[in-house]
Amino acid sequence: MKTKTALIAAIAENGVIGTGDDMPWHIKSELMYFMRMTKGKPVIMGRKTFETLGGKPLKNRPNIIVTRDTSWHHKGVTTTHSLEDAMNTARSICAETGCDEIMVAGGAEIYKQALPFADRLYLTEIHLKPEGSITFPPFDRAGWTETKREFHKAQDGETADYTITVLEKV
Numbered sequence: 392m393k394t395k396t397a398l399i400a401a402i403a404e405n406g407v408i409g410t411g412d413d414m415p416w417h418i419k420s421e422l423m424y425f426m427r428m429t430k431g432k433p434v435i436m437g438r439k440t441f442e443t444l445g446g447k448p449l450k451n452r453p454n455i456i457v458t459r460d461t462s463w464h465h466k467g468v469t470t471t472h473s474l475e476d477a478m479n480t481a482r483s484i485c486a487e488t489g490c491d492e493i494m495v496a497g498g499a500e501i502y503k504q505a506l507p508f509a510d511r512l513y514l515t516e517i518h519l520k521p522e523g524s525i526t527f528p529p530f531d532r533a534g535w536t537e538t539k540r541e542f543h544k545a546q547d548g549e550t551a552d553y554t555i556t557v558l559e560k561v
């Protein structure tokens with residue numbers, strides 16, 4: 392079976408995905424969704440996104456970090472120096488462990504480069520228009536079929552409603 396490549400992102404109504412060092416919302420149940428969907432699958436992240444995790448790799452899934460800095464290392468992650476290198480590393484892991492999907496988890500620079508290779512998009516629409524300069528790259532929806540749309544009301548302590556969507560490449 393072909394290993395699929397998926398992007399997983401939470402995107403505000405104005406396209407914003409982050410402020411640089413954080414995300415402009417706090418939605419625990421959406422974070423839990425991210426954790427469920429990526430569990431056991433290789434997760435590719437840009438070095439800047441990894442730094443937002445406070446030095447703690449995501450547990451129970453291989454963390455593959457992309458950086459141009461050949462001296463950069465971190466305990467508990469695999470360091471790669473190009474997106475191609477990261478995707479090949481992730482595919483090798485899936486060949487060994489039997490996982491069927493590689494998860495690309497941002498940020499903006501990495502989403503932009505990985506979008507042309509994606510088979511599936513897990514996009515959560517965050518119903519906010521926050522300030523922020525980091526945005527998801529524009530893409531043509533005509534090339535995608537939406538297979539899931541599920542609205543979630545903000546729970547106690549959560550700062551926004553959100554809608555989970557899944558899109559498959561046509």
Ligand SMILES: NC(=O)c1ccc[n+]([C@@H]2O[C@H](COP(=O)([O-])OP(=O)(O)OC[C@H]3O[C@@H](n4cnc5c(N)ncnc54)[C@H](OP(=O)(O)O)[C@@H]3O)[C@@H](O)[C@H]2O)c1
Nearest residue numbers: 400401409411437438439440458459473497498499500501
């Ligand atoms: N809402 C969401 O779902 C979501 C998800 C993820 C992240 N975010 C947000 O996105 C923001 C970070 O995004 P970002 O675009 O600034 O950074 P990023 O994509 O996380 O990381 C960029 C870094 O990745 C490395 N890189 C990129 N392309 C490369 C390539 N082709 N070869 C080798 N290394 C490469 C470089 O690292 P070096 O500089 O080390 O060389 C580059 O500086 C944060 O605010 C984060 O909270 C949001």
